[in-house]
Amino acid sequence: MLPRPPGPEDDAGQLLRHALIHCDVAGAEAAALLLLSQGCPTSALYDLHVTPVLGEIGSAWERGDLAVWQEHAVSDCARSLVARLRSRVRLSGSRPGRIVLLPGPGEGHVLGLQMAAHVVEEAGWDAVVLDRMPITQLAELIAARGDVAAVLVSGSGAMGRDRLQRSVQDWRRLGTGVPLVLGGACTGLPDVADWGADAVLHGLDDLVERLRSVTTPLTPRETDVLREAARGLTNEEIGGRLGLRASTVKSHLEHVYAKTGVRDRAASVAEALRRGWIS
Structure with missing residues (x-):
């Protein structure tokens, strides 16, 4: 399961993978910063380097090759890495609005949303990751704040598929005027485009463009x-x-x-x- 120790011939991606698997937060941060300095977009850092490692670890746990505490340790390492990288984003005093990110019905993990929040903040928006909440309650929160530009809901589709679809439909009926974007594995479902979301996200690489497309009034x-x-x-x-x-x-x-x-x-x-x- 564990790869050989990295050597000088390894690239930054391999160094990052090794650090994550060994729960070396400092090493993971150094490798990630090296990748970013080499021109790797933040979205690609997560989509191509961090998320695949988490997938490998999850599959190993499902096969029984890893104990649950080992799987959690790697996830905690990735979570700490994202928090460190997000803390480096310089937040200006004038931002175009806030993007609210939250898991769909039946979902409990928000690490992917934390990665998305980092990409969103780098693009200039404020971002806040919420725990699960009913759509009606979310609409009330947004109305009270008055600065929410869009909502991103992420779902796997395996858990709460019908509830997620109903949530999108309920959002439409509430008429908040705030665009709703769907992300996560649910976007691979064949009929997801018909659910009524303003945009469907297929990866972090197109997150910023999708958000701009649904928040701009310009043709x-x-x-x-x-x-x-x-x-x-x-x-x-x-x-x-x-x-x-x-x-x-x-x-x-x-x-x-x-x-x-x-x-x-x-x-x-x-x-x-x-x-x-x-x-």
Whole structure:
């Protein structure tokens, strides 16, 4: 079960795997930071390096190759790693809103949600991971806060599948106006796209784009125009790149000004960046 000790020829991914399996939090943090410094996105760090190890450990426990305390020790190590990495995120005083993450009905694990919260915070939002709670209670909490941009519910689908689907439908009936995103293994179910969620997440790599797509009031074309404007291009140059007339570009920008609440290009770009509508 336990691999050989890592040597100088091992890459950072192997070092991270070895540290996690041996419950070496400091070693796991050092390896993770090395991966990140080499250009590995945080989403890939979790999707490609941490989650597979947890899957291996879980399978080993199911086969009887590991005691439950050993499986828990590795999970605790991963949890500590995520907490350490999240603590390095610099939270600015001005953020575009809060993303609420919580497990679906019948789910008890939130480690994957903690990883997602880290990715969310790096993208500029605040993130809070909650324990399970009824949809009606969650709606009341969101209404009281007033700063929630989206809700991410994660479910395996194996436990509480019907309840999870009903929760999505109940969310729709409550009319909170807050987008609901589904994540976790339940997204592999054949009919999940028909449940009524605003977006379905298939991995951390597309988490930020999915959240931006459901939280931005900008149309796809307005987003394209604003991204080009952020590069300092003129209306004519933007039109040339996007195949639009300069007058059409101007019209799109005027719509953007109205949605961002400002009246000039630089301020509109700055506001859209602050809210996470463009990057």
